[in-house]
Structures are given as C-alpha cells and as structure tokens.
Amino acid sequence: MLQAQGLRLVAVFDWDNTVIKNDVGDAVFFWMLVHNQILAPEGGDWRKTSPYLTLAAAEALGTACGSTAAGQPVQTARNVECAETFLAIYLNATTPDGWPAFGGFQQRWMEPAYAWAAQLMAGRPPDEMRTIAAAAIEAGLAAPAGATQMIGRRPKLAAYLRIYPQMQDLIRALSAAGVEVWIVSASAQVVVEPFAARLGIPPERVVGVRTILDSNSRLTARLEGCGPVADGENRLMTYMDGKRCWINKAIFGDRGPEAIFRVVDLQRRIVFGAGDSQTDATFLRDATELRLVVDRRKAELMCYALANDDGKWLVQPMFIEPKAPRADPYPCATAACVSPTGELLPCLDSAGKVIPDQGGKKP
Numbered sequence: 211m212l213q214a215q216g217l218r219l220v221a222v223f224d225w226d227n228t229v230i231k232n233d234v235g236d237a238v239f240f241w242m243l244v245h246n247q248i249l250a251p252e253g254g255d256w257r258k259t260s261p262y263l264t265l266a267a268a269e270a271l272g273t274a275c276g277s278t279a280a281g282q283p284v285q286t287a288r289n290v291e292c293a294e295t296f297l298a299i300y301l302n303a304t305t306p307d308g309w310p311a312f313g314g315f316q317q318r319w320m321e322p323a324y325a326w327a328a329q330l331m332a333g334r335p336p337d338e339m340r341t342i343a344a345a346a347i348e349a350g351l352a353a354p355a356g357a358t359q360m361i362g363r364r365p366k367l368a369a370y371l372r373i374y375p376q377m378q379d380l381i382r383a384l385s386a387a388g389v390e391v392w393i394v395s396a397s398a399q400v401v402v403e404p405f406a407a408r409l410g411i412p413p414e415r416v417v418g419v420r421t422i423l424d425s426n427s428r429l430t431a432r433l434e435g436c437g438p439v440a441d442g443e444n445r446l447m448t449y450m451d452g453k454r455c456w457i458n459k460a461i462f463g464d465r466g467p468e469a470i471f472r473v474v475d476l477q478r479r480i481v482f483g484a485g486d487s488q489t490d491a492t493f494l495r496d497a498t499e500l501r502l503v504v505d506r507r508k509a510e511l512m513c514y515a516l517a518n519d520d521g522k523w524l525v526q527p528m529f530i531e532p533k534a535p536r537a538d539p540y541p542c543a544t545a546a547c548v549s550p551t552g553e554l555l556p557c558l559d560s561a562g563k564v565i566p567d568q569g570g571k572k573p
Contacts (some may be wrong), residue, residue, distance in 0.1 A: 235397030241346035250278035267311035294362030328398035329431035437470035513542035518525035538572035
C-alpha cells in the first residue's frame with residue numbers, strides 16, 4: 211500500500227544486540243586492548259581523545275599506562291593495570307578508584323564511552339581500522355557460543371558474536387520487497403561496515419559514529435557533526451536523539467540545524483525500525499508503520515513499546531539467552547525517560563500524556 215502511495219520505503223535497524231548477539235563495538239575495543247592496537251595521543255594527553263574525559267580519568271591512564279611516543283601502540287596486552295583502567299573508563303564510566311571518567315555532555319545526544327571507542331581509533335587509516343575490526347569480528351563469530359575472555363582483571367567479558375538468523379531473514383525479506391535497509395549504530399562506522407557487509411548491506415547504508423579524517427587521511431578523535439552541531443564540536447553522535455538527527459541527515463539529506471527534530475513529512479520518515487535499547491527509542495518512535503523491539507529490559511524503550519499507544523509496537527524476546535520478565539513494573543509514570551541532563555522523568559505518549567507504569571509479573 212505504501213508503495214502505491216509513492217512513499218520511499220526505508221527500514222532502519224540498530225546493530226548491536228538487535229541484528230547481532232553482543233556488541234561489535236565492545237568486541238573491537240577488547241581486541242584492540244589484547245593486541246596493543248590503541249595508539250598513544252600527542253603529548254601523552256589522554257584528554258585529547260575525548261573532550262568529556264575527566265582529569266581524573268586522564269591521569270589514571272597516564273599513571274597506569276606510562277609514557278608512549280605519540281602514534282605508537284600502548285602496551286595494553288601485558289600491562290594489567292593499563293588494560294583495567296581502559297576497561298573501567300569504557301564499561302563503568304569511572305576510574306578504577308571510582309572517580310567519574312566523563313562529564314559535561316548532553317545525555318540524549320552523546321554517550322561518551324561509545325564515542326571514545328571510536329575516538330581511540332585515531333591515527334589509523336580507515337581501511338587499516340576496518341581490517342582490525344574484521345579480524346575481531348571473525349574471531350567473535352568463530353568463538354563458541356557463550357565464550358568469555360579475561361582482560362585486565364575482568365574474567366567474564368563477552369568473547370563471541372552471532373548474527374541473529376531471524377534478523378538476517380527479515381532484512382532479506384524487506385530488501386526483496388523493495389525496502390531500503392539501513393543500519394544506524396552507536397558503534398564506529400568503520401567497525402560496523404565490515405560486519406554489515408556479511409548481510410549484504412553496503413557501507414553507504416551504514417551510519418555509525420563517524421570521525422573526521424586528518425590531512426593524511428587518518429582517523430582523528432573529532433566527530434562529524436549533525437543538525438545544530440558542527441564538525442569537530444563533538445557534542446552529538448548516533449545516540450538517542452542523535453540517531454534521529456543522523457537518519458534525517460544521512461538517509462533523507464537534511465544537512466541543516468532542523469535535522470535534530472522529528473520530520474512531519476511522512477515521505478521523509480522511516481516506515482520500520484528495530485532496536486533494543488533506550489539508544490533507539492527516539493528513532494523507533496519516528497517510524498510510521500511498525501517498530502520491533504528486542505527486549506533487553508531497557509526502561510525508556512520498554513515503556514513506549516509496552517504502552518503501544520498506536521498499536522504499531524512489537525516486542526520480541528532476545529533470540530539468544532533471553533532475559534526473564536521484569537519482576538516489577540517499569541516506572542514509566544515517574545522515572546524511566548532520560549532528560550538531556552540525565553534526570554529520570556515520566557515518559558509521555560504520542561499525545562503528550564504520562565504513560566502508566568508498564569510490565570512486571572502479574573500477582
């Protein structure tokens with residue numbers, strides 16, 4: 211029917227834990243630690259890798275990792291304290307001593323740890339980074355299901371990746387029906403591209419965290435901008451409202467400041483979206499026909515999906531190792547939706563009304 215109406219049919223899938231089991235950004239970050247693939251920043255100043263990295267985090271990295279010449283590999287493979295410091299910052303957003311590792315960001319536009327994973331690829335040509343990513347992906351796919359690894363002092367980090375065959379079938383069916391399938395991910399562009407290619411999705415239909423190239427065509431720690439955020443300002447990425455911005459920019463060609471806002475014209479909106487986390491809530495709500503949620507018990511997303519105020523939400527348990535139903539209802543009416551400052555607020559439906567608490571096991 212939509213084709214008969216002459217609408218452009220676009221479907222957008224999140225990648226990590228939506229199309230695949232586990233997170234390719236994590237997998238490549240772990241691979242880089244194990245194989246000494248992170249290059250030291252100029253002057254040993256780790257704050258040059260992210261404007262949100264706190265002084266405490268930068269000093270912790272300097273102390274644990276020591277001095278390495280700019281552009282040379284940091285020896286993370288055998289230096290347990292160095293690897294542990296990277297992991298604490300990336301996974302917990304703290305130093306190993308518990309001090310905040312990031313600060314000063316808009317929490318619906320930016321997840322600094324995700325951005326940092328891309329920014330730590332600085333100094334390498336994109337094709338070299340794609341090769342590193344492809345090796346990590348190959349290892350993850352070859353590892354036994356459920357495999358874990360120890361890095362630093364952490365013994366149970368995920369060591370395997372799987373493509374969900376159900377999602378692969380869905381992508382193929384949509385493509386065969388004439389729907390443009392795109393991937394929009396909070397993992398780095400150069401990391402998602404080689405993985406998406408395994409499903410026949412070309413790099414021009416992948417939108418990940420994009421970093422600017424320097425004069426030598428090497429990756430930098432500066433992010434491409436979108437909407438009201440210029441290149442190099444590093445204030446917005448493919449995260450929450452930032453995913454909407456990048457869909458409007460990369461898919462529908464809106465390069466102006468209004469790209470951050472929902473588009474009224476249905477011909478410039480996606481018809482289908484799939485995601486698993488609050489990272490995806492904004493762009494899924496923009497989908498006009500159907501929204502598929504892989505249930506990882508993420509509060510903001512599940513409030514919208516379970517409320518299902520327009521009848522267009524579908525909830526699917528995780529295809530591998532599904533989570534048990536949440537025991538208590540999601541606090542949709544009081545504290546489930548994230549504000550730009552990080553405060554948890556009531557979630558509002560499409561009519562602007564507070565969503566009642568959703569889910570939870572029935573007595």
